[in-house]
Structures are given as C-alpha cells and as structure tokens.
C-alpha cells in the first residue's frame with residue numbers, strides 16, 4: 001500500500017516536473033532572469049515531492065509556502081502560449097496549499113493536487129495568492145526555516161554563503177534568490193497595519209537585492225563568485241533590516 005502510494009506520487013511528480021520545467025515561456029511580466037524560473041520550479045517540486053511523501057508536521061508551512069511560490073512563479077509567466085499549463089499548475093498548487101490545514105493536514109489531497117498538476121488547465125484570471133486560505137506573513141517566512149526543522153534551509157545557506165562559512169554555489173544561490181524574489185512579491189502585498197512606509201521600502205529592497213543575486217546566479221558556471229557573495233550579503237542585510245523593525 002505504502003509502496004504503491006509512493007510510486008504513484010513519484011510518477012506524479014515526474015509528470016508535474018515536466019509541466020514546470022518544460023513549459024516556461026519568457027514573458028515581459030516575470031522580473032526574474034530568463035532560465036531561472038524553470039530551475040526554481042524544479043527545486044520547488046523536488047521539495048514538495050519529498051515533503052508530501054514524508055508528511056512531517058513541521059514542514060506543513062514550508063510546503064504551503066513553496067506551493068504558493070510556485071503558483072506565483074507560474075502566474076508571473078502568463079501571457080504566452082503555455083497559459084493553460086501555467087494556470088493549471090498555479091491552481092493545483094493553490095489546492096495543495098489549501099489541503100494542508102495546520103491541525104488537520106490532508107496529505108492525500110495534497111498528493112492528489114501535486115499529481116493533478118500534469119495536464120491541468122486553470123482559470124485564465126490572475127489570482128491574488130496572498131488570499132490563499134490561512135496564509136500570512138508567518139507562514140510565508142517559514143519557508144526559510146532550517147531543513148532539519150522541515151524548512152528549506154534557505155536562511156542558513158544565505159547567511160553561511162554570504163559570510164564565507166560555506167562555498168558559494170550558483171545553483172543554491174539561484175534557488176534561494178529566485179525564491180526570495182517570489183517571497184518579496186507576496187510580502188509586498190501583505191503589509192502590516194502599522195509602519196506601512198517602512199514595510200514598503202523593506203519589501204522593495206527585498207525584491208531588488210534578490211533580483212540582483214538571481215541575475216548573477218543564473219549565469220551558472222560563469223557566475224562571478226565574489227560578485228555573487230556581495231549580492232548575497234546585500235540580501236542578508238535586508239532580512240536583518242526588516243526583522244529589526246517587524247519581527248518580535
């Protein structure tokens with residue numbers, strides 16, 4: 001039973017990965033560098049696949065956020081020949097996120113949503129992804145948590161690479177910079193009630209610093225590691241600046 005289920009999910013993920021990796025047209029809408037989105041979506045799907053198989057309680061928020069980031073990425077690319085697939089992927093990811101209630105996560109429904117990403121056709125309308133059920137800034141930020149705590153380990157890697165404690169790799173930098181740009185898009189649309197001006201500036205800085213890092217990282221083997229390290233430092237400084245004002 002367990003094995004059959006796992007096999008089913010693996011097949012589904014391979015299928016979903018196909019949608020994500022192949023169907024990425026470049027449009028003027030996506031501010032991220034061309035070629036970055038497909039790699040990001042691949043990393044997102046790999047994380048989702050492993051986490052949905054494991055069904056760990058501490059990865060519920062990182063899984064929900066990853067699904068929303070993937071939906072955002074798909075939505076950013078609308079306006080080309082692949083809109084049916086992209087809106088389909090987006091809508092399945094919304095389903096996946098909404099299947100996982102913190103107290104009563106429906107992992108089977110989550111697996112089904114992932115499986116259904118292949119060939120799904122979505123609603124052509126743009127959707128406000130900050131309106132996903134029970135989604136808020138704390139759920140969003142959980143994606144940065146340590147891998148050992150169910151997260152994607154992006155914060156640790158960002159800090160360690162930017163401080164020279166870990167070698168800078170273009171691949172990992174691309175994943176966390178692209179991911180952070182999507183986080184920034186959502187954060188910008190989720191201002192708190194107080195200090196809105198500060199939020200506006202700090203989330204705009206998040207978009208700027210993460211885009212600059214992604215632009216360098218997407219060069220892959222040709223990326224300048226020293227330049228990339230500086231870009232990661234700027235990203236890390238932005239995280240701290242916002243947390244100093246808003247995280248208590």
Ligand code: HEC
Nearest residue numbers: 137138141142144145155180202203206238239242246247
């Ligand atoms: C625009 C403001 C803003 C920016 C920029 C920002 N954060 Fe946050 N972050 C917050 C807020 C607000 C919280 C507290 C959320 C809560 O729990 O209510 C938070 C919480 C967190 C948490 C704790 C999550 C948890 O609950 O365990 C982590 C980890 C984190 N942020 C990582 C990052 C990293 C890494 C970056 C930079 C790449 C970043 N943040 C950038 C506003 C921001």
